[in-house]
Amino acid sequence: MTAQLLSVNVVHELIRGPSRWTAIDKRPVDGSVAVDELGLEGDQQCDQRYHGGRDKALYAYAIEDADWWADELGREVPPGLFGENLTTTGLDITNAVVGERWQIGGSVHGILVEVSSPRTPCSNLSGRMGIHRFHHRFVRTGRVGAYLRVLKPGKVRAGNRIQVVHRPGNARSIGAIARRE
Numbered sequence: 001m002t003a004q005l006l007s008v009n010v011v012h013e014l015i016r017g018p019s020r021w022t023a024i025d026k027r028p029v030d031g032s033v034a035v036d037e038l039g040l041e042g043d044q045q046c047d048q049r050y051h052g053g054r055d056k057a058l059y060a061y062a063i064e065d066a067d068w069w070a071d072e073l074g075r076e077v078p079p080g081l082f083g084e085n086l087t088t089t090g091l092d093i094t095n096a097v098v099g100e101r102w103q104i105g106g107s108v109h110g111i112l113v114e115v116s117s118p119r120t121p122c123s124n125l126s127g128r129m130g131i132h133r134f135h136h137r138f139v140r141t142g143r144v145g146a147y148l149r150v151l152k153p154g155k156v157r158a159g160n161r162i163q164v165v166h167r168p169g170n171a172r173s174i175g176a177i178a179r180r181e
Contacts, residue, residue, distance in 0.1 A: 003089065003090035003161070004088070004089055004090060004161050005086055005089075005104060005156060005157070005159060006087045006088060006158060007028035007079040007080065007086075007087040008028065008029055008040065008158055009026035009027055009028050009029070009079060009085055009086070009087060010027070010033070010040055010085070011023040011025060011026055011042075011043050012025045012026065012027040013025055014044070014046060015128075017123065017124035018123045018124065019122075019123055020046065020047060020124070021046045022046050022047075022083075022124040022128075023043070023046045024082075024083035024124050024125065024128050025080075025083075025128070026043075026080035026084060026085065027080045028080060028158070029042070030158075032156065033155060033156055033157065034153075034155050035153055035154060035155065037149075037150050038052065038053070038150075039057040039058055039085065039150070040085050040156075055116045055117065055147065056147040056148075056149075057149055057150045058085045058086055058113060058147070058150065059119060059147055059148070060084060060085070060086040060087075060088055060091075060093055060147075061082050061084035061086070061087055061088070062088050062089070062091055062092065062093040062094070063087055063088065063089045064092075065094060066079070066081070066082070066087070068143060069143070073129075081128070081129075082128075083128070084145055086148075090162075091164075093174060094144075094174055095175060096115050096174050097167060097173050097174070098116065098117065098171045098172060098177070099166075100114070100164060100171070101113065101115075101151065101165050101167075102115075102148075102162050102163065102165065103165050104156050104160050105154065105156055105160040108154075109154050109155050110154050110156065110160060111150060111152055112150075112151040112152035112165070113150055113151060114148065114149050114151055115146045115147075116147050116148060117146070117147045117174075117177070118145070118175075118178040119145045119146070119147060120139070121135040121138055121139065123135060125138060139178055139179075140179065141179075142174070142175030142176065142178045143175065144174065144175075145174070146174045
């Protein structure tokens with residue numbers, strides 16, 4: 001199966017989380033979305049100490065992991081529910097390694113990104129899910145998704161192909177780092 005973008009998600013509205021305002025309410029958008037070194041056009045982050053910036057410009061999550069959570073929780077987990085900007089299919093993000101590079105879309109207009117770190121969720125994820133301390137459970141599974149830095153800006157859209165173009169040899173996986181293995 002070819003890896004591709006299932007959806008591109010931007011903030012729908014800012015909501016009040018358990019401890020502060022949050023932009024976790026991301027929802028799919030149609031058409032091409034411009035991407036620069038700080039993320040998607042039309043998106044927003046509330047607390048840039050922990051979200052956003054060059055090393056966390058985008059947050060990617062695999063639909064396969066979202067489907068696992070849907071089974072685990074007995075509820076629907078649609079694209080964007082975890083606050084991800086990019087929902088992927090056919091790409092094992094949990095086993096992606098720091099420093100791995102992905103070409104998303106074509107080499108001319110698409111983007112080049114690099115896996116920078118696993119997501120470290122806060123209580124806003126628990127608030128979004130309506131499950132007390134869910135963010136701790138989320139981390140324990142290692143199915144946390146990955147923050148990405150943008151190496152080459154461009155545009156993305158649902159259906160874009162994702163190609164792993166570089167994978168460092170001795171790097172640790174996103175899941176292992178999240179689980180502190």
